[in-house]
Amino acid sequence: MTFTPAPWPRHLRSSEWYSGTGRDTIYHRGWLKNQGYPHDLFDGRPVIGILNTWSDLTPCNGHLRELAEKVKAGVWEAGGFPVEVPVFSASENTYRPTAMMFRNLAAMAVEETIRGQPIDGVVLMVGCDKTTPSLMMGAASCDLPSIVISGGPMLNGWFRGKRVGSGTALWQMSEAIKAGEMSEADFLEAEQAMSRSTGTCNTMGTASTMASMAEALGMALSGNAAIPAVDSRRRVMAQLTGRRIVQMVKDDLKPSDVLTRQAFENAVRTNAAIGGSTNAVIHLLALAGRVGIDLTLEDWDRLGRDVPTIVNLMPSGEYLMEEFFYAGGLPAVLRRLGEAGLLHREALTVSGGPVWDEVSGAECIGDEVILPAEKALTASGGIAVLKGNLAPQGAVLKPSAASPHLLVHRGRAVVFEDIDDYKAKITDEALDIDETCVMVLKNCGPKGYPGMAEVGNMGLPPKVLRKGITDMVRISDARMSGTAYGTVILHAAPEAAAGGPLAVVRTGDMIEVDVPNRRLHLDIADEELSRRLAAWQAPATAVSGGYAQLHHRHVMGADTGADLDFLVGCRGAPVGRDSH
Incomplete structure (x- = not known):
């Protein structure tokens, strides 16, 4: 893809706030000068918003204040005017009922932060799971020049060797x-x-997956995803990112130029190659909806099915993100995909050029971490999308994290009506369950939890664990952590709280799972299923007012990304009225 930069100098959006001698201009410019900015900073140079998700309660992002200083240095060097702006930070390990419920709120806040302020371009400072998709979603809906800088993963953890x-x-x-x-x-x-340095999870969990997705989409500089948080090269990457956003503003290089159909296909295949989190499915579907790309669950299955999982990282493999960086990081993976004909080489990136220009010279140093295709963890990686009468709109499974002997299975359902029911029953020695059963969890989807928590990887009953069994088939409308593993079928759609077939499964029903043929079947007669669905009544909800009520009324299904229906699409970032 060829990108033609816009002519320069051109009119900047921030000029509507800061240029001239009118009353409103002096109102905006004069007050900002109370921080000691000289007058010539308002001479038409790009104002760069550094959108920072730092928070003491978002430990993965706890070092982003320091990293922001390097971004600022890069912006100053390139002739821009950096302004650091704190934005909504949804911490994975503190927010209740679940951080996922606040991804859309964060995206909405980011979008309006960009739209309502004198910003010409943005640096998206991300790390913890939901901060990466929420900031990209908000920026995509405004379509101002935008670039991602991730905080990076923490160092390897070690315990007794x-x-x-x-x-x-x-x-x-x-x-x-x-x-x-x-x-x-x-x-x-x-x-x-488990947490011996600052940074995000050191496995190929959701944070590292989404950092990889940002890079594979072309929204971050090449090499961004894997540099450890405490490595000096992470600070260099931040400074280079600050430099680059100024040129992107001059060139008018926007998310809509980068987030193309080809970019999303590259990201889906990359997710398969790295053994990425199932959460990437929901986040990329939502991001695609913001830029008008018709990405579907079927695309995820089709594009990833023939891609081998070659990154040998936990939870699918053996190593951690620190070793992935030393082995060549994501550029080495993208080169492997390109050489195998599995990468759109011409897809544009924030560098201003095609992805292949960035990765064609990448080296893989250590075949034990980034495996040759013939030694792949899973020959057919990606995300398997299962359909059938139990999930007519689809459910997902991560083959690289599943047990091969359970990929074709028929078992008796043991049903938990919600997460509280599961917690009350799972340790009961009288629970009628063994390793051949299928654990079914209801009412944990976007509406049901509410927010779709990471509870799909239900722990096994102690009496089964004591037999030495470590995996069972589990089905739910929930999500699971990107750091989790097992034969876990997730995101069943429609969800139980919306009246999907999952809602009427009963303990004792037989369920058939056939991953190779992408089938998920509740083995009851069609007439019986229809009778149960007709008699179903929506469960009572504890949601009463506030954002939770807004979310419950407007959240869409997992099969389309669980965005709020009124946030889909790009609204742009026009300059509105100004009167004081």
């Missing part, structure tokens, strides 16, 4: 405690090893 993958180890160790294989004292000792 073994790698500790943040998140992944938590799930493993908590199951080991229930199975009687680990003491609580050891668990507490391992806690500190």
Whole structure:
């Protein structure tokens, strides 16, 4: 794809606030000067908004204030005027009921922050899971020049000589405690090893996946995704990003130029190659909706099915993000995809050129981390999209994290009506369940939880764990953490709270799972299914007012990205009326 820069100098959006000698101009410019800015900064140079998701309660992003200073340095060097702006920061490990419920609120806040202020271009400072999609969604709906800089992953964790993958180890160790294989004292000792530096999860969880998606989409500079948070090269990347956004404003290079159909196809295939999180499905579907790209679940299945998973990282593999960076990071993966004919080489990136120009010379250093295709973790990676009478609009499964022997399975359903019902029953020794059963969790989708929490990777019953069993088929309308693993079928649509077939599954029903043939079937007669659905009544909701009510009324299904219906599309960033 060829990009033609806009002529320069051209009229800047910020000039509507700061240029001239009128009353309103002096109102805007004069007050900003109280911070000691000299008059010549308002001479028509680009005003760059550094949208920072730093927060003490978003630990993954706790270092972004320091990193913002490097972005500012780059903006100053390139002749821009940097202004740091704090924006909504949805922390994965503190927000209740779930950070996912606030992704759309954050996107809406970011969009209006950009639209309502004198900004010509934006640097999106992201890290924790929902901050990356929410900032990209908000920026895409405004379509001002925008570029992503990620905070980077934390360093490897180590406990008694073994790698500790943040998140992944938590799930493993908590199951080991229930199975009687680990003491609580050891668990507490391992806690500190899980988070030994600033940064996001060090596994290929959702944060690292979404950093990789931003790079694969072309919205970040090449190499951004994998540099550890504490590595000096992360600060260099921030400074280069600051320089680059100024030129993007001069060239008028916008998200709509970068976020093309080709870009999304590159990202979907990249997700397959890295063994990325299932959460990427929801986030990219929502982002595509903001720029008018018709991306579907079927695209995810079709594009990823023939892509081998070659990145050997937890939760699918053995290593962690620090080793991925040393091995060549995402540029090396994109080069492998390009050489295999699985990359649109001409797709434009924020660099101003095609992706292939950025990655064709990338080196892979260490085939044990970025595997040759013939040694792939999974020959057919990607995201499997299952359909059938249990999920007519689709459900997803991550094959690289699943148990091969369970990919074709028929079992008796054990139903939990919601997450509280699950918690009340799962440790009961009298629960009629064994490893052949299919665990079914309802009412945990976008409307049902509300917000679609990461509870789909239900822990197994202790009495099953004590047999040495570590995986069972699990089905829900929920999500799961990108750091999690197992034969877990997620995002069943329509969700139970919206009257989908999942709502009427009963304990004792037989369920058939056939991943190779993409089938998910509730084995009851069509007439019986129709009778149950006709008799179904929506569960009572505890939502009463505020954003939760807005979300509940307007959130769409997981199969389309769970965005709010009135936020879909690009509204642009016009300069509005100004009167004081």
